[in-house]
Amino acid sequence: xxxxxxxxxxxxxxxxxxxxxxxxxxxxxxxLLERDRDSALxxxxxxxxxxxxxxxxxxxxxxxENEECDICQQSxxxxxxxxxxxxxxxxxxxxxxxxxxxxxxxxxxxxxxxxGIGPExxxxxRLLERAADPAVKEVILATNPTVEGEATAxxxxxxxxxxxxxxxxxxxxxxLGGELEYVDGSTLAHAFSGRTEVVDE
Amino acid sequence: xxxxxxxxxxxxxxxxxxxxxxxxxxxxxxxLLERDRDSALxxxxxxxxxxxxxxxxxxxxxxxENEECDICQQSxxxxxxxxxxxxxxxxxxxxxxxxxxxxxxxxxxxxxxxxGIGPExxxxxRLLERAADPAVKEVILATNPTVEGEATAxxxxxxxxxxxxxxxxxxxxxxLGGELEYVDGSTLAHAFSGRTEVVDE
Numbered sequence: 001x002x003x004x005x006x007x008x009x010x011x012x013x014x015x016x017x018x019x020x021x022x023x024x025x026x027x028x029x030x031x032l033l034e035r036d037r038d039s040a041l042x043x044x045x046x047x048x049x050x051x052x053x054x055x056x057x058x059x060x061x062x063x064x065e066n067e068e069c070d071i072c073q074q075s076x077x078x079x080x081x082x083x084x085x086x087x088x089x090x091x092x093x094x095x096x097x098x099x100x101x102x103x104x105x106x107x108x109x110x111x112x113x114x115x116g117i118g119p120e121x122x123x124x125x126r127l128l129e130r131a132a133d134p135a136v137k138e139v140i141l142a143t144n145p146t147v148e149g150e151a152t153a154x155x156x157x158x159x160x161x162x163x164x165x166x167x168x169x170x171x172x173x174x175x176l177g178g179e180l181e182y183v184d185g186s187t188l189a190h191a192f193s194g195r196t197e198v199v200d201e
Numbered sequence: 202x203x204x205x206x207x208x209x210x211x212x213x214x215x216x217x218x219x220x221x222x223x224x225x226x227x228x229x230x231x232x233l234l235e236r237d238r239d240s241a242l243x244x245x246x247x248x249x250x251x252x253x254x255x256x257x258x259x260x261x262x263x264x265x266e267n268e269e270c271d272i273c274q275q276s277x278x279x280x281x282x283x284x285x286x287x288x289x290x291x292x293x294x295x296x297x298x299x300x301x302x303x304x305x306x307x308x309x310x311x312x313x314x315x316x317g318i319g320p321e322x323x324x325x326x327r328l329l330e331r332a333a334d335p336a337v338k339e340v341i342l343a344t345n346p347t348v349e350g351e352a353t354a355x356x357x358x359x360x361x362x363x364x365x366x367x368x369x370x371x372x373x374x375x376x377l378g379g380e381l382e383y384v385d386g387s388t389l390a391h392a393f394s395g396r397t398e399v400v401d402e
Contacts, residue, residue: 027290040252092204
């Protein structure tokens with residue numbers, strides 16, 4: 001015995017959400033059906049609209065329903081800088097940190113031969129085209145400090161060599177507010193090898 | 202700065218799901234848009250279909266898209282027993298435990314004057330009608346052993362008195378497989394006050 005066929009279908013469909021297993025999907029389905037059908041209908045409409053209409057920015061590949069995203073359209077951005085990130089969430093994080101005023105390029109993933117994700121899936125051709133523009137002075141590689149992120153950064157560094165741009169990688173080191181005692185060994189090793197000279201002002 | 206308007210709407214809409222806050226909603230929205238649009242469309246369709254078509258069983262009020270649910274339709278059920286439960290998930294739990302072969306009545310909640318939930322919201326009239334049927338011999342109150350569940354069971358006991366049915370409450374006591382040392386005091390007190398005599402066989 002289980003729930004009615006449509007309820008079971010809903011429980012199954014909810015499991016496409018990351019971090020949602022059978023038990024939470026059941027809880028979600030029953031909550032919506034018992035108490036919140038209006039929200040369920042709103043969610044259904046928004047899901048359909050977003051899945052059908054949200055596309056990728058022509059320039060930076062981030063998610064947008066317009067041809068170009070808000071950031072690429074802003075005239076006050078420094079168009080000589082391109083920061084390469086893995087996901088739209090990373091764009092939000094960098095924007096919220098403040099300080100960076102250049103443009104972005106979103107790979108929507110990282111190189112992962114095991115999962116069949118190659119350079120063409122990450123739009124790297126388009127990045128190289130953009131980097132070849134003489135207006136671009138620097139490409140900042142800000143992929144994640146993971147094995148795949150580092151491999152992607154390495155691949156990009158090699159392929160950006162022919163372009164007349166400076167290529168940089170974000171610094172790895174001890175996070176602010178952390179205590180050395182609790183920082184992992186490889187981060188600490190990076191912090192030592194990437195040390196900068198203290199200069200008297 | 203944040204995401205595109207439709208992406209933001211999706212992140213907001215996903216927060217109608219229980220246990221989903223802004224961070225998990227963002228993760229879910231980006232996962233669906235970056236990697237799994239087909240599932241998003243399926244989920245949208247199923248959500249709409251379920252919210253529009255799943256109704257309540259005419260007899261027991263559980264969720265079903267038919268007039269009567271599967272259990273109420275089964276001819277092999279013992280129609281002299283009605284077990285009163287709070288939610289469709291409780292029906293599943295009792296069915297999976299096995300052993301019970303009677304019918305159900307699902308309150309879809311419990312009495313909670315603070316939230317404005319009264320007897321009419323729980324379909325108690327319909328339960329009393331069913332209990333008045335001479336074919337019904339016993340009503341088993343299996344609301345949760347919480348303050349609201351107990352209050353609901355007490356209310357039902359009082360209102361079932363005029364009906365010519367036996368009214369029973371599921372036993373409270375030490376759960377099987379538990380250790381006395383870790384059982385809370387009120388459960389232990391219930392286990393003592395509800396002790397049954399050991400009879401030689």
